Amino acid sequence: TVMNDGEEPLKALVYVADMRIAETGSLSYVTPQREGANLLTTPATWFRIYMPADSKSVGNTPYIELDPGERLPIKFEFSPPAGTAPGDHNAVIFFEMFELTSGADGSTAQVTGRLGTRVALRVAGQTVESLTIRHFDVPSFQIGGSVPYTFTVNNEGNINKHVAVSVAMLDSAEDQVASSMVTTDTIVFANAGQQFTGDLDLSSQRLGPHTVEVTVSYMKEGDQIASTLVEQRTVWLLPLWAVVAIGFLVTYTVIYVISRVVRGRRRTREATRAKAHSRSHRQRDAEAEERRLRREQRAAEAAGLLDEMSMSTSEPAEHRRDE
Numbered sequence: 001t002v003m004n005d006g007e008e009p010l011k012a013l014v015y016v017a018d019m020r021i022a023e024t025g026s027l028s029y030v031t032p033q034r035e036g037a038n039l040l041t042t043p044a045t046w047f048r049i050y051m052p053a054d055s056k057s058v059g060n061t062p063y064i065e066l067d068p069g070e071r072l073p074i075k076f077e078f079s080p081p082a083g084t085a086p087g088d089h090n091a092v093i094f095f096e097m098f099e100l101t102s103g104a105d106g107s108t109a110q111v112t113g114r115l116g117t118r119v120a121l122r123v124a125g126q127t128v129e130s131l132t133i134r135h136f137d138v139p140s141f142q143i144g145g146s147v148p149y150t151f152t153v154n155n156e157g158n159i160n161k162h163v164a165v166s167v168a169m170l171d172s173a174e175d176q177v178a179s180s181m182v183t184t185d186t187i188v189f190a191n192a193g194q195q196f197t198g199d200l201d202l203s204s205q206r207l208g209p210h211t212v213e214v215t216v217s218y219m220k221e222g223d224q225i226a227s228t229l230v231e232q233r234t235v236w237l238l239p240l241w242a243v244v245a246i247g248f249l250v251t252y253t254v255i256y257v258i259s260r261v262v263r264g265r266r267r268t269r270e271a272t273r274a275k276a277h278s279r280s281h282r283q284r285d286a287e288a289e290e291r292r293l294r295r296e297q298r299a300a301e302a303a304g305l306l307d308e309m310s311m312s313t314s315e316p317a318e319h320r321r322d323e
Contacts, residue, residue, distance in 0.1 A: 001073050002095055004066035012114075013063045013096040014051065014074065016044040019118075024152070025194035029092055029116070040081045043091040043121060050075040063098070078121055086125020087158025088190045092116040120160055128157040129220055131188070133231040135195075138212045141236045145202040151214055151231070154193040161188050163218045169200055170211040177210070178202050205239030 004010055017029040032044045040046065051062045052072070064072055076093065096114035136151040147169065155161050163186060168179040178200050188194045200212065216229040 001071055002064065002066065003071045004068055007068050009065065009067050010097055011063050011065050011099070013058065013061045013094070013098060014049055015061050015094055015096070016047040016049065016076075017092050017094055017116075018042045018044040019090045019092060019189070021189055021192040023193060023195070025188070025192065029094070043078075043080075043089040046078040046080050046089075046121070047091065047093070047119075048077050048079075049093070050077075058098070058100075064095075078119075080121065080123050084123050085158065086123045087127060088160045089121045089123065090118060090160070090189055091121070092118050122159065127159050127221065129159065129161070130156040131161060131163070131216060131218060131229050132156060133214055133216060133229060134193075136214060136231050136233055138233045138235050140234075141238060143238050145205055145239075147200045147202070147212060147235055147237075148198070149200060149212060149214075149233075150195065150197045152193045152195045153188050153216055155188040155190055158190045159221070160190055161218050162186070163188055163194075163216050165196060165217075166215050167198070167200055168213045168215070169202065170213060171206070172209060174211075177204075177206065202237075206237040207239055209234055209236050211235075 002012065015031060017031050020028045020030050022028070030044075032042050049062075051074075052064065055062050055064055057063065064074075066072060074093075078091075080089070094114050094116045097112045099112060132154045133151055134154055136149075138147060138149050142148075149167060153163060153165065164184050165182040165186070166179065167182055168176050171177050180198065180200055182196050182198065186194060212233045212235055214231045217226045218229075220227050
């Protein structure tokens with residue numbers, strides 16, 4: 001039943017669209033072509049809508065007109081073709097409000113909004129119920145009091161499932177230290193998935209290994225008690241004070257090692273200079289000693305020459321005296 005709760009009359013297009021579900025679970029809606037190869041291949045093409053006798057159409061799409069406060073029942077039926085796979089198939093009946101405007105190029109339609117109602121069709125046959133949690137990612141190490149997470153609840157069966165999802169963190173003793181109710185009721189469509197992303201906030205700084213646990217609760221067909229699906233990941237938590245302390249120790253160690261290396265190199269250079277200075281002193285002393293020895297040798301040689309000269313000059317005089 002379509003109701004006009006406003007104070008102005010309205011017009012609304014009536015049509016059926018298929019649901020296109022992305023890997024993350026986001027939805028988009030596609031209006032099928034009801035002719036050629038696409039005929040009867042998607043749920044939207046299985047519908048037949050019974051419009052009021054006085055309804056009109058725009059671009060081959062019928063629409064209804066409602067006065068303020070008017071209520072109008074819309075009847076529809078669907079007929080899946082033979083051979084359709086068993087399980088749930090989803091489509092949306094849209095009521096799209098619009099206004100006809102006149103311009104130089106003729107009448108045009110201006111859309112002002114739309115409402116939709118989802119219809120799940122279950123084709124008889126064997127049903128399969130299978131939920132999994134995949135692509136569950138948390139950081140291996142996390143600094144501070146907030147842990148990000150991403151996971152996808154996958155419905156690998158052929159019927160839609162209403163699920164409740166929660167995330168918790170456990171310490172090494174398996175005591176719960178944080179929790180978050182992600183959703184109390186959402187639909188994971190058949191052969192599709194729903195991605196959840198968020199942060200798990202801790203009330204206090206934690207240190208060491210912890211466990212992030214995802215719990216999915218759902219009802220199986222015919223059961224009175226909810227079934228649960230649990231998946232866990234490990235994360236090492238480092239509080240900010242520990243990071244500051246480690247940073248201080250690392251910085252102190254680096255400065256200490258660098259200072260030791262610098263002092264060692266300075267001592268090495270000083271020892272090298274001292275050795276070089278000592279060698280230069282010894283070399284100068286040796287050169288001085290060598291010069292002294294050479295002077296003494298020259299002096300000795302000069303003295304010897306003088307002696308020889310004196311002897312050669314004294315002998316003839318003696319002979320003369322003897323004569």
